[in-house]
Amino acid sequence: MRTIIRIAKQGHFVYGQTMDAGPSADGAVSHIAAAIAEPARTRMLYCLLDGRARTSTELAIVAEVSPSTASVHLSRLKDNNLVNVMVQGRHRYYSLQGSKVARALEGLSVLAGSAGKRFAPTTPDGLRTARTCYDHMAGIVAVELHDRFMALRWMRPASNAAGDAYELTQDGARMFATLGVDVTVTRAQRRRFAYACLDWSERRPHVGGALGAALLSVALKRRWVERDLDSRALAVTGLGRREMHARFGMEA
Numbered sequence: 364m365r366t367i368i369r370i371a372k373q374g375h376f377v378y379g380q381t382m383d384a385g386p387s388a389d390g391a392v393s394h395i396a397a398a399i400a401e402p403a404r405t406r407m408l409y410c411l412l413d414g415r416a417r418t419s420t421e422l423a424i425v426a427e428v429s430p431s432t433a434s435v436h437l438s439r440l441k442d443n444n445l446v447n448v449m450v451q452g453r454h455r456y457y458s459l460q461g462s463k464v465a466r467a468l469e470g471l472s473v474l475a476g477s478a479g480k481r482f483a484p485t486t487p488d489g490l491r492t493a494r495t496c497y498d499h500m501a502g503i504v505a506v507e508l509h510d511r512f513m514a515l516r517w518m519r520p521a522s523n524a525a526g527d528a529y530e531l532t533q534d535g536a537r538m539f540a541t542l543g544v545d546v547t548v549t550r551a552q553r554r555r556f557a558y559a560c561l562d563w564s565e566r567r568p569h570v571g572g573a574l575g576a577a578l579l580s581v582a583l584k585r586r587w588v589e590r591d592l593d594s595r596a597l598a599v600t601g602l603g604r605r606e607m608h609a610r611f612g613m614e615a
Contacts, residue, residue: 394443395443395445398439398440398442398443398445399445399468399471401436402426403426403427403428403432403433403436404426404436404439404440406425406426406427407422407425407426407433407436407437407440407446407457408440408445408446408459408464408468409468409472410422410425411446411457411458411459412459412465412468414458414459414465414567415458415565415566415567416449416456416457416458416561416566416567417456417457417458417566418454418455418456418457419433419434419437419455419457420433422437422457437457440457441457444460445459445460445464446458446459446460446464447459447460449527449561451560451561456561456566458566489591489594489596489598490502490564490594490595490596491503491564491565492504492596492597492599493505493588493596493597493598493599494594494595494596494597495579495590495595495597496560496562496563496569496571496595497571498575498576498579499560499569499570499571499572499575499576499578499579500569500570500575500578500579500582500588500597501560501562501563501564501569502562502564502565502569502597503564503565504588504597504599504607504613505562505569505570505575506562506565506567506568506569507613507614508569508570508578508607508611508613509559509567509568509569509570510567511611511612511613512535512570512611515534515535515611515612516532516534516535517531517532517534517535517538518530518531518532518535518557518570519532521557527558527559527568528555528556528557528558529556529557529558529559529570529572529574530556530557531546531557531574538610539574539577542581542585543581543584544577544578544581549573549574549577550573552573554572554573555571555572555573556572556573556574557570557571557572557573557574557575558570558571558572559571560572560575582597582603585602585603585606586600586602586603587599587600587602587603587606587607588600588603
């Protein structure tokens, strides 16, 4: 008696489940794998794994290639939906496309038994902690405020607007009102209300626009921060640390 063993074609076991990986899926995976596999592009991707954005010049240095070659590599990564690009002024900043890309890279790191290099800012400590960025606040404190506003659901990406635009939720509007900010008047200004402004030192967004300017005004008026007379640096006061911890849950 013959035993017939049937083999399921194009079936792959993933965590005890079968997954149909047809020709189109195979092709997509191959394209992505090829984009990651080139050593220079691999170094770029792992450099971005910390969640911060980089310019093409910085990534060229990391990848040990010329700026023109870096641009070609970054175009390939963007075409394969592995990186995002944000244009700010004369600069183009690149970051990972999202958490799925990060998880895939982390998984490859586990297989390879290695980890990517961490980003080490060279910005002077005084400027890195808190500073002005035009008319709004930047630096570690500003990035943390941005993240807390998002985590507390006081602010969210704006619908039907530019990709980097923000809007306040009802809870967020009430919070700003308690600080003395008239959100209606702030929104009516002839400028963008709120948007993700990429932080120069942290390479993560802080709040720009009219809302960001209002936030800086509040911080100065309430003496949470004080201006440095000789630079853009802002000194965070003891009162400011206590207030931001009590109101927003930031580390004191």
